[in-house]
Amino acid sequence: MPENMISATIDELPQLQGSTFGPSDWRTVPQSEVDLYAQLSGDDNPIHVDADFAAATPFGGRIAHGLLTVSVAVPLLRQVFRVTGMGMGINYGMNRLRFPAPVPAGSRIRIAGRVAEVTVIDGGLQATVVVEVEVEGNSKPACVAELVLRYYR
Secondary structure: OOOOOOEEEEHHHHHHHEEEEOOOOOEEEEEEHHHHHHHHHHHOOOOHHHHHHHHHHOOOEEOOOOOHHHHHHHHHHHHEEEEEEEOOEEEEEEEEOOOOOOOEOOOEEEEEEEEEEEEEEOOEEEEEEEEEEEEEEOOOEEEEEEEEEEEEE
């Protein structure tokens, strides 16, 4: 388990505001997952699936879809940020989402972030969590997302 993991019960969640967490473990994003995502989503942009086309682009090879990057970040987030003692938790949405750098197929990513805000909602709490997805060996993040998570009692 990563060293900088934060965990709290739903009642302790407000105390985490301002806390940082991560990084998570590294996770490889193989071309097979990029291909599967392209098939499932219908997004078959050649930058993702056509090796010859992608090699001729400024990226020099195939890259993961931005939304695939967000999706595979979810299990990484669970490694380093956990809320317990609740009835249900949901991803309520995102306030902001950017993809400053690509995730080359076959590269490794990890996630780190901070709890920006915790507010009371009917039946529970809402946490705004800012996360960055790092690509191994790249100084620029692949994804910066402001996630809105809801936890109900």
